[in-house]
Amino acid sequence: MACGGLMAAPVCLIENDDNGKLRLRKEAKDILDGINEPVVVVSVVGLYRTGKSYLMNRLAGQQSGFALGSTIESKTKGIWMWCVTHPYKEGHTLVLLDTEGLGDVKKGDEKHDTWIFCLSVLLSSTLVYNSLGVIDNTALEKLHYITELTENIRVKAEVGQHEEESADFMRVFPSFVWAVRDFTLELKMGNKQITSDEYLESALTLKSGSSPQTEQYNLPRRCLRHFFAVRKCFVFPRPASSTTCPKRMEELTEKELDSEFLEQANTFCHYIFDSADPKTVTGGRTITGTALGNLAEVYVEAIRSGKVPCLENAVVSLAKIQxxxxxxxxxxxxxxxxxxxxxxxxxxxxxxxxxxxxxxxxxxxxxxxxxxxxxxxxxxxxxxxxxxxxxxxxxxxxxxxxxx
Ligand SMILES: Nc1nc2c(ncn2[C@@H]2O[C@H](COP(=O)(O)OP(=O)(O)OP(=O)(O)O)[C@@H](O)[C@H]2O)c(=O)[nH]1
Ligand SMILES: [Mg+2]
Missing domain, CATH: 1.10.150 (DNA polymerase; domain 1)
Known part of the structure; x- marks a missing residue:
């Protein structure tokens, strides 16, 4: 399912400058400036080397586009953007954001990962969290960035009660999709077949008690449940058998891909095209590509100057610019x-x-x-x-x- 291209290929939206600080690329901002229609923004985040760029190419309906790496080294750097005609929603542009893999120890700067995660949350209307294997405690621990959101993002210009903040986050944050790759288990609990959404929700069940261990166990689960009102899960089997699989998956034709993988990939794409909402900001107003570019600029500037990005302030700045x-x-x-x-x-x-x-x-x-x-x-x-x-x-x- 090919999406009509506004851009022939992705471009870098946010990169590291020579001083290691994030910076918005003018070329990408100019592209967004020219988009006067509402945007549906889908970003993918997750650990490095887990097939994020490949999944984004599928959403663009293209065999290649976002660069894939076939070695152990992380490939995508910063945040890359591909604007395509929305395949289902007339008069809308689908903006795909592919991000740098999290957790690569060679990077040395953990805060960089935190900002990549925060920017993905701030800029998207649907956030896809991509991981390999299963949703277990280790997978949830690796999603610790979610527990740091309250320190790194503010919703209101005036800081309120902690409880209020949770509800505020839920109101303004994107919907959340967990994409589990190379999933080899059966979706069963006891004798009962369960859906992938039920699988996610059962992994998010809280333990009772208040010991420090229980608190630590519950924290990422609580954050996911409290910050993201809409949650979905898709499980993908391995894309091809180990003989054909998959040093260079972009070279495999649809026929060479596992049929169950293809079916899941298509179901995932259909869900995103059908259900991912246009990007809105505090107050519920839908924004255009031009406004998205301005918003990205405001957030990146806040991070560059050592401030905590604040949604309410961003909307005030955005209104002034617009x-x-x-x-x-x-x-x-x-x-x-x-x-x-x-x-x-x-x-x-x-x-x-x-x-x-x-x-x-x-x-x-x-x-x-x-x-x-x-x-x-x-x-x-x-x-x-x-x-x-x-x-x-x-x-x-x-x-x-x-x-x-
Ligand atoms: N086993 C497996 N490999 C995959 C899958 N999807 C993509 N790959 C392969 O895994 C390698 C990495 O894929 P990428 O899409 O570049 O992964 P990434 O998460 O974007 O990597 P970084 O940009 O480094 O964070 C490539 O060789 C792909 O062909 C998948 O579902 N399962
Ligand atoms: Mg990548």
Missing amino acids: NVRAVEQALQFYMTEMLSMAQLPMRPEELSDIHTVTEKKAIDVFIIMSFNDNDQIYQQELMVPADTNKLKLTVHLCKCRAQI
């Missing part, structure tokens, strides 16, 4: 339209009529691009120069008339 731009574009529209419509010689009343119509259209241009301008602060800014423009144009046209 609204300033919306005013600029609306003014530009007004001037172009007025100059093309005003015919000489012209009476002031006629000019006024054209102004009224054009101003209305300019406000529409502003409204489409603006963001949370509920008190019309920026819209009023637009009106003042529009009046000034009208005056300037009148003077200009009257001078021309006087010369006739």
Whole structure:
């Protein structure tokens, strides 16, 4: 199932600069800037060398794209982005974010992993956590990044009660999908067949008691349950037999892949295409590609300057960036339209009529691009120069008339 490509290949969205700090790539920001429709953002995170990039290529409907590694060395660095036409939702763009594998000891900087995880949570509307084998205690311990979210992300500008924060996270965080790769067990409990979702939920069952060990056991489970309201699980068998498998899976044709793997991969893709929601920000507003690029910039800047990214502050910054731009574009529209419509010689009343119509259209241009301008602060800014423009144009046209 191939998704139409807005981009022929993925590009790097967030990378490390020479000082080891995260930085947003301008090339990728420019691509997002050009996307004026809502975006469904799906990111994949998980330990290195677990088939994340391969899974993202399947979502793009392509055999290759995000680079796959065939050695033990981690391959993807930073966060890579591929924007494709959404295969199911007309008028939407599917933004796929493939991230650097977590837990590679050679990296030496654990905080880097933490920020990759946080940015994936902050930027996506669906977060896919990818792991190999089974969902056991070890797998949940490896997901310790989830327990650090409260330290590294703030929802409200003003810090509130801890309980409030949990509920706030749940309101604003993406939906969560656990993709278990090379799963070889039977989904059975006792004699009863269970679904993969039931398998995940049973792995998240809390132990009773309050000993430090129990607390440690419960912590990642509690965080998953409290922060992510929507949870799904997909289990994938090995993709091919060991004779064909899989140093270079991108070279295997569909026929060479295990049929059960293919079926699971298709079910997974269908779920994402059908159920992954457009990206929203605090307040529930859906955002466009342009806004996503601005949001990424705000978060990366916060991390670069040593601050804890805050969702509420980000939305305020985002609104400012978007609204300033919306005013600029609306003014530009007004001037172009007025100059093309005003015919000489012209009476002031006629000019006024054209102004009224054009101003209305300019406000529409502003409204489409603006963001949370509920008190019309920026819209009023637009009106003042529009009046000034009208005056300037009148003077200009009257001078021309006087010369006739
Ligand atoms: N056994 C197995 N191998 C896979 C699977 N999917 C991909 N591979 C292979 O595993 C290797 C790593 O795949 P990638 O998709 O690059 O893994 P990654 O998680 O993106 O790796 P990093 O970018 O280094 O974190 C490649 O040789 C793939 O062909 C899978 O489901 N099972
Ligand atoms: Mg990769």
